Amino acid sequence: MAPTPRRASSRTASTAAARSTTAGPARKARNAGRDGGADPLVRRDQAVQAMAAARPHNELKPHEIGHEAALAPVAGQALPAPDRSALASTVSESRHGDQTGGKTGAGARDGVNATIGSLDRVRTDATGQPLTTNQGVPVADNQNSLKAGLRGPTLLEDFILREKITHFDHERIPERVVHARGSGAHGYFEAYESLADYTVAAPFAEKGKRTPVFVRFSTVAGERGSLDTARDVRGFAIKFYTDQGNWDLVGNNMPVFFIQDAIKFPDLVHAVKPEPHHGMPQAASAHDTFWDFISLMPESTHMMMWVMSDRAIPRSYRMMQGFGVHTFRLVDAQGRSHFVKFHFKPLLGTHSLVWDEAVKLGGADPDYHRRDLWEAIEAGAYPEWEMGMQIFTEAQADAFSFDVLDATKIIPEELVPVRPVGRLVLDRNPDNFFAETEQVAFCAAHLIPGLDFSNDPLLAGRIHSYADTQISRLGGPNFHELPINAPLAPVANNQRDGMHRQAIARGRVAYEPNSLGGGCPFQAGAGRGFVSYAQPEGGDKVRGKPERFADHYTQATLFYESQTPVEQAHIVAGFRFELSKVTVPAIRERMVASLVNVSADLAGRVARGLGIEVPPPLPRVLPDQPPPEVRRSDALSLTALPGDGGIRTRKVAILVAEGVDAAGVERIMQVLLAKGAVPWPIGPSLGAVAGEAQGQPIECAGSLENSPSVLFDGVIVPDGAAAAQALARLGQVGEFLVNQYRHGKTMMAVGAAAGVLGAALVSESLPDGDDDPGIVLCEAGQLAQGLERFIAALGRHRHFERETDPPRV
Secondary structure: OOOOOOOOOHHHHHHHHHOOOOOOOOOOOOOHHHHOOOOHHHHHHHHHHHHHHOOOOOOOHHHHOOHHHHHOOOOOOOOOOOOHHHHOOOHHHHOOHHHOOOOOOOOOOOOOOOOOOOHHHOOOOOOOOOOEOOOOOEOOOOOOOOEOOOOOOEOOOOHHHHHHHHHHHOOOOOOOOOOOOEEEEEEEEEEOOOOOOOOOOHHHOOOOOEEEEEEEEEEOOOOOOOOOOOOOOEEEEEEEEEOOEEEEEEEEOOOOOOOOOHHHHHHHHHHHOOEOOOOEOOOOOOOHHHHHHHHOOHHHHHHHHHHOOHHHOEOOHHHOOEEOOOOEEEEOOOOOEEEEEEEEEEOOOOOEOOHHHHHHHHHHOOOHHHHHHHHHHHOOOOOEEEEEEEEEOHHHHHHOOOOOOOOOOOOOOOOOOOEEEEEEEEEEOOOOHHHHHHOOOOOOOOOOOOEEEOOOHHHHHHHHHHHHHHHHHOOOOOHHHOOOOOOOOOOOOOOOOOOOOOOOOOOOOOOOOOOOOOOOOOOOOOOOOOOOOOOOOOOOOOOOOOHHHHOOOHHHHHHHHOOOHHHHHHHHHHHHHHHHOOOOHHHHHHHHHHHHOOOHHHHHHHHHHHOOOOOOOOOOOOOOOOOOOOOOOHHHOHHHOOOOOOOOOOEEEEEOOOOEOHHHHHHHHHHHHHOOOEEEEEEOOOEEEOEHHHOOOEEEOEEOOOOOHHHOOEEEEOOOHHHHHHHHOOHHHHHHHHHHHHOOOEEEEEHHHHHHHHHOOOOOEOOOOOEOOOEEEEOHHHHHHHHHHHHHHHOOOOOHHHOOOOOOO
16 A cells, blocks of 8 residues: 655745746645745745635625715725735845836835925926937937938937937827917915815915915917917916815816807817818807807806906906906715805906907017916915805895806806915926926816715816826826826826826735735725715706806896996907907807897997997896896906005116116116116117216116017106107107006106106097096106106006097097
């Protein structure tokens, strides 16, 4: 009888099994834990077995059932790992640093995602470094391609040339379909107080808490290379890098929108973009297809009042309001909800360009707004806004004559006041425009606990559209790993792979529930994680709109009636100019017929400007509308936020020529700089201009050729008889002063320079005969008093009292 084979020792069996990736023993070997402790593979297998055995079933399954469980999801549970190797991708992770030459590093730290954090982790600098290829190979000659002989053909083996040209050929990414042209900056949001009574959202957790932000401003219709000053909506998008993850508040500088339902958004954009048969006009709405669409979509009327107003041509990104547009929800720790609308009011006040100025600025400096933002931050004049909220209940919303889910409607501040909750400050320019401003990816779906959506049908489409856009623009689903998009909050999930993946995930698990990953990452549960507000719903599955969406004109009337006479005149001029560019008379008349429902005064003035009779009004969807709660709202006028009257960052042109009072110029510059303004001596050409009586020469910062009037907020012509005579003879000076006058700017002449203003037909009196507060004349001996008056007048921004239609100068 053959002897019974001797069983392999526990130690031998465990060691052998640990070296296989295809099978394992039927059961844990006896005494393996004691015998295999010195072998890292055996120790790993034992730890995995112990960890998996600690979860004999999915304890969360019973908590997935029922209404109460849906309202308060329970948190998952992390399983303790007997040994760190149980959660590792490889036991060789312990080899690092000088053992591996430094590439692998020290390995992943428990619970840490090293791909997130401050941008310092990806900033680069080449100071003191030689030029290399993308592979780190030093380049000996960056001036010549590799050739067969000095006059021979370039060789295909020149990998340095090929890499450089290939990368250049692929430098561009698809531009955004809308909001393509923009400018951004870093900063922070600081809370005034805790809003714990309303929300658990991290930025509002306590007084003084600061949350990092990146803000991007943009035009909507133009392409990436278009101009900044087009008449258009401006994007006002904020990425909050909160403790709870990233929150994107993707808003505009107007609180309403053109359409009520996202299904119409492609139609709107196709209508306003350049007409497809010839690709014109660029960054402009003054063409047939746009007004054809708008005149057939009466819900757009309210938005068109805003777009034809001065709101559509802001003086600066720093001087325009921001709005979240939609109705959102605030949710507190008990799951209670309030509706909210978000507002941002600029500390500098709301100021605009005038249309003639905006058009000329487009030629003088197409980058006017992005340059203004950059220069202000570089100079330490940090832009600031006060964030406010309109907070209200669903019961309040139900009592309004309009529907808060309709994005073409506002809630007048007389009904729900704006509560100040914090300040938004931008204090750092990006290091690289492409890596930060161009690659930043906003998404209306990016919310954090304490916030939620309403049932706004336009918002519902944006939740999908933004993420879908970024996947196309930025090359795949991993756009969140680009440094500018990565959160500061921890990131841990089971999403893997895809184009341009950056993160290298440790461990063998990419699913949940699991035991082989120690149950991690586990669901956060209701106390820590995002839980959607439980909104009761009912009704049929239909395509349609509620009746309160059908009032398309009441709030358009409210906006028009809330403007000052000057602002109303600008709205009339906006419609008149845009509709004059329409080549199909029927479209023009249809739009004026729509305006009849807004205001007979508005429609009549626009019709006269177009040389047509006022047509009958377009039929209303619902003839009988409930009376509005508010018929005039002062907050809708730009004049409601005049700013503090200061002149920080305002640019002042100082016109000089040979024989100017150099001492006076020096004094003017000192006073303006002390007030934070930017004085800019401008002469017939660049270079030094000799002052009178052998005074110190004045170095011109600009010339009449490269620094036109529209770049400046005000102008001073200093004293000096010879200089005044020389300037009065220059046609460019006349044009400069006429434009300053016509655009409502503050103007000052000292001593003999008064004749320069007279030669340009600039009057000291307003059209009604009163003194023009924006024209300051003084003698050389009264320069201090004159500058005081000039500074006060400049702080008003514009002097619309002198405006006539058509202009008198």
